[in-house]
Amino acid sequence: MKIPKRLQPLVDEGAIDAVERQLMSGKEAMVFVVRCGAESRCAKVYKEADKRSFRQAVDYTENRKTKNSRQARAMAKGTRFGREAQEKAWQSAEVGALFRLAAAGVRVPRPYNFHAGVLLMELVTDDEGNAAPRLNDTEITSEMAAELHRRLIGEVVRMLSAGVVHGDLSEFNILLGADGPVIIDLPQAVDAAGNNHAQRMLLRDVDNLRRFFGQIAPEILATDYGGEIWSLYEAGALHPDVELTGRFDRDETTVDVDGIMREIDSARLEEAARRLRLLERE
Numbered sequence: 594m595k596i597p598k599r600l601q602p603l604v605d606e607g608a609i610d611a612v613e614r615q616l617m618s619g620k621e622a623m624v625f626v627v628r629c630g631a632e633s634r635c636a637k638v639y640k641e642a643d644k645r646s647f648r649q650a651v652d653y654t655e656n657r658k659t660k661n662s663r664q665a666r667a668m669a670k671g672t673r674f675g676r677e678a679q680e681k682a683w684q685s686a687e688v689g690a691l692f693r694l695a696a697a698g699v700r701v702p703r704p705y706n707f708h709a710g711v712l713l714m715e716l717v718t719d720d721e722g723n724a725a726p727r728l729n730d731t732e733i734t735s736e737m738a739a740e741l742h743r744r745l746i747g748e749v750v751r752m753l754s755a756g757v758v759h760g761d762l763s764e765f766n767i768l769l770g771a772d773g774p775v776i777i778d779l780p781q782a783v784d785a786a787g788n789n790h791a792q793r794m795l796l797r798d799v800d801n802l803r804r805f806f807g808q809i810a811p812e813i814l815a816t817d818y819g820g821e822i823w824s825l826y827e828a829g830a831l832h833p834d835v836e837l838t839g840r841f842d843r844d845e846t847t848v849d850v851d852g853i854m855r856e857i858d859s860a861r862l863e864e865a866a867r868r869l870r871l872l873e874r875e
Contacts, residue, residue, distance in 0.1 A: 599638045599711055600625065608706055608713060609636065616724055621780065626716060626724065635702065637712040639684050688712060690757055690782040697755035698833070699748055700775050717770040717777075725775065728805075729764040738809035745774055745802055746818050749795070751833045752776075753826055758783050758791045762798035764805045785826065792823050817841040 596604055596612050603609040609627045616624040616635065625636045684707075691704040691714065703715040717725040733741065745767065752759060759766075759782055766778035785791045799819030807814035820841030825831040 597623075597625065597638065599709070600627070600636055602709055603636070603706075603711060603713065606708075608708070612636075627713070629705075629713075633716045634705065635714050635716045637714065639710045639712070684710060684712075684780065686782060687778075687780040690779040693755060694752060694757060694776075694779075697751060699751045699755065700773065701779070702775060702777060717768045717775045719769070720771045725768040725770040727765060728767040728769055728774065731769050733809060735810040738806045739813065741769075741774055742802060742806040742810070742813055745776075746799070746822075746837065747833075748774070748776060749799060749802075749818075750822055750831065750835060750837070753785055753795065753822060754831055754833050756785050758785050758788075758795045759798050760794045763801040795819060795823055815839075 594612055594614060600609060600612055604612075609629060611628040613626045613628055613633065616626050618624075622640055623638045625638065627634055627636045688704060688707045691701055691712075694701045695703050702717055704712065705715070706713040719725045728741075749759075749762070759776065759779065761778065761781050762776065766776065768775040768777055783791055783794060785795070788794075796819040799822065803813055803816060803818070816839035818837055818839050818841075820843060821837055821839070822831065824841065825835060
């Protein structure tokens with residue numbers, strides 16, 4: 594096929610030998626199957642901001658670091674330079690997350706190269722060597738559902754142990770490869786320690802898995818891995834080999850707001866009285 598303009602620089606540099614076909618076109622990128630030597634890989638070409646529909650929610654970009662204060666100010670003001678910088682940061686977030694998670698042993702496509710808005714990575718295949726289907730496009734039995742759910746919960750734990758929350762995990766961004774499920778699409782991944790919305794995103798990711806697999810294996814609907822996983826993370830007790838129960842006793846204690854406010858008012862009165870005594874001594 595004709596080489597897409599955005600892939601031409603990688604062909605010129607020898608990173609890609611040939612473009613075989615387009616694999617898919619999504620809301621934020623187009624993916625091509627390319628040949629690198631004797632190996633087939635994926636080339637993810639990010640769409641420009643004005644040509645895609647995915648919105649970079651503030652919840653995802655909170656506390657993402659920028660190279661310098663000028664860049665941060667431009668991003669905050671929404672200038673052309675700021676939008677370009679934000680776009681590069683959004684793309685780099687996926688690249689950084691992939692390298693970080695692959696190093697931690699999480700089953701994600703192995704990244705190879707990132708150049709000019711193109712991410713070159715592993716092509717995940719099925720048992721017959723074809724591009725692996727997304728989980729939502731596969732037919733699975735209740736036994737398979739239970740096993741896949743177990744493995745994916747393990748991947749979520751491994752991700753969080755590496756300090757990362759996917760943020761948009763569902764059956765639409767999980768591939769069913771020859772060796773099991775593979776998690777994809779990570780531009781919205783967040784740092785668990787640096788994002789105030791990380792807990793909510795983690796719980797939503799786990800709940801998406803629970804609901805999807807629970808349609809096939811109803812016993813999964815009774816589990817609460819999300820609360821258990823986050824509780825262990827907060828306690829510093831989460832690690833890839835942790836044994837989970839799927840149960841979590843939530844604290845249903847009602848907060849006595851009136852009592853807290855009375856304590857605050859009392860403390861203020863005591864402080865005011867202390868200052869008054871100091872003034873009288875002067």
